[in-house]
Every structure is written in structure tokens, then in C-alpha cells.
Amino acid sequence: MSLKDGLLEEIRAELRRRFDRLTKAAREAHAAATDPGSKAEGKYDTRSLEASYLAAGQARQVEELAADLELFDKLSLPDFGMEDEIDAGALVEVDMNSESAWFLLAPGAGGLELEWEGRTITLLTPSSLLYRKLLGLRTGDSAESPELSVSEVM
Incomplete structure (x- = not known):
């Protein structure tokens, strides 16, 4: 598994x-x-x-x-490498305003937060602005409004 x-x-x-x-x-x-x-x-x-x-x-x-x-x-979630572009199913760690946060780009249950393996993960859906801002970014990329940088993609 x-x-x-x-x-x-x-x-x-x-x-x-x-x-x-x-x-x-x-x-x-x-x-x-x-x-x-x-x-x-x-x-x-x-x-x-x-x-x-x-x-x-x-x-x-x-x-x-x-x-x-x-x-x-x-649903099954694809695996992403550190060089892959963020897309649906990606588990992403971002640095937002100097704080780390984990998001899963999911097809539903937007806003659901859960604790998993020492991380708080928030599910984002395509209707979320943050979901759309993350699409296509890679590890090390940054975006503005909100200011964020991608730390890890899985």
C-alpha cells in the first residue's frame, strides 16, 4: 500500500x-x-x-x-515526483506567509481537514482559488496573492 x-x-x-x-x-x-x-x-x-x-x-x-x-x-491518487507539475491528486506542502501547510488537490470534500502522519492536511477542490493557483507549479515555485512557495509535491 x-x-x-x-x-x-x-x-x-x-x-x-x-x-x-x-x-x-x-x-x-x-x-x-x-x-x-x-x-x-x-x-x-x-x-x-x-x-x-x-x-x-x-x-x-x-x-x-x-x-x-x-x-x-x-478514487486513486497518482504519485508525483519532485519535478512534476502539480495537478489533481497531488499532495502539496506549501510555505504560506512563513508557515508550512499541506493540501490535497481533490475532486470533493473541499475544506475537510484531517490529521495524517503528523500533518494537518486540507482538501482543496477545483472551485478553490488556491487549488487553481497551485496547478502547474513545481517544487521551488512561488505564487503571489496569497504569497506562497511550493516546498514538496507527492
């Missing part, structure tokens, strides 16, 4: 944990929204309406997490 296979397994496990927690919360919110006890007791009582909004929002989040899980279940 490669280094990145272990990272993928950790991402999948974290997505499953979040999916399980959110699914449970969505079921509870749905039950609260449909419970006869949450029926409005007056024209200013909005408990039922608020519960239905919460249930709908959580159901949407469950769908998004399910889509991310499906993406990552099928």
Missing part, C-alpha cells in the same frame, strides 16, 4: 464518520419536524417550521457527503 493509499483510507473513514453522524442528526431533525408535539401553538410559534428547515438542510448535507463518499471510494 502506497503512502497516498493510507491517506485515501483516512479520508474515506473520516467521511464515513461524518456521514453516520449527520445521517443520525438528519433523522432526529426529521422526527422533530414531523412530531405532532411540534405543531404550532400560536401564529408566532415557528418551532415546526424551523425544524423542517433544519431537516431539509441536513438532508442536503447528507446527500453531498454521500456523493463525496462515492467519489473517494472510486
Whole structure:
């Protein structure tokens, strides 16, 4: 198993944990929204309406997490050498404003942060400006706004 296979397994496990927690919360919110006890007791009582909004929002989040899980279940990450251009699937260490940060250029689950092998890794998706700024850079390259330099590419 490669280094990145272990990272993928950790991402999948974290997505499953979040999916399980959110699914449970969505079921509870749905039950609260449909419970006869949450029926409005007056024209200013909005408990039922608020519960239905919460249930709908959580159901949407469950769908998004399910889509991310499906993406990552099928995903394999290519290995990159120190001379390769950064592209989708790259694990990149950058120096931003004198601080080191690790990013994985991923197809989904943008913003997910996880601890892996002593590193905090943040997933970036193509909708992220930083993802787009990193594309095509190589180890030792720099970019502006935000000011960053690439330390390592895997």
C-alpha cells in the first residue's frame, strides 16, 4: 500500500464518520419536524417550521457527503515526483506567509481537514482559488496573492 493509499483510507473513514453522524442528526431533525408535539401553538410559534428547515438542510448535507463518499471510494491518487507539475491528486506542502501547510488537490470534500502522519492536511477542490493557483507549479515555485512557495509535491 502506497503512502497516498493510507491517506485515501483516512479520508474515506473520516467521511464515513461524518456521514453516520449527520445521517443520525438528519433523522432526529426529521422526527422533530414531523412530531405532532411540534405543531404550532400560536401564529408566532415557528418551532415546526424551523425544524423542517433544519431537516431539509441536513438532508442536503447528507446527500453531498454521500456523493463525496462515492467519489473517494472510486478514487486513486497518482504519485508525483519532485519535478512534476502539480495537478489533481497531488499532495502539496506549501510555505504560506512563513508557515508550512499541506493540501490535497481533490475532486470533493473541499475544506475537510484531517490529521495524517503528523500533518494537518486540507482538501482543496477545483472551485478553490488556491487549488487553481497551485496547478502547474513545481517544487521551488512561488505564487503571489496569497504569497506562497511550493516546498514538496507527492
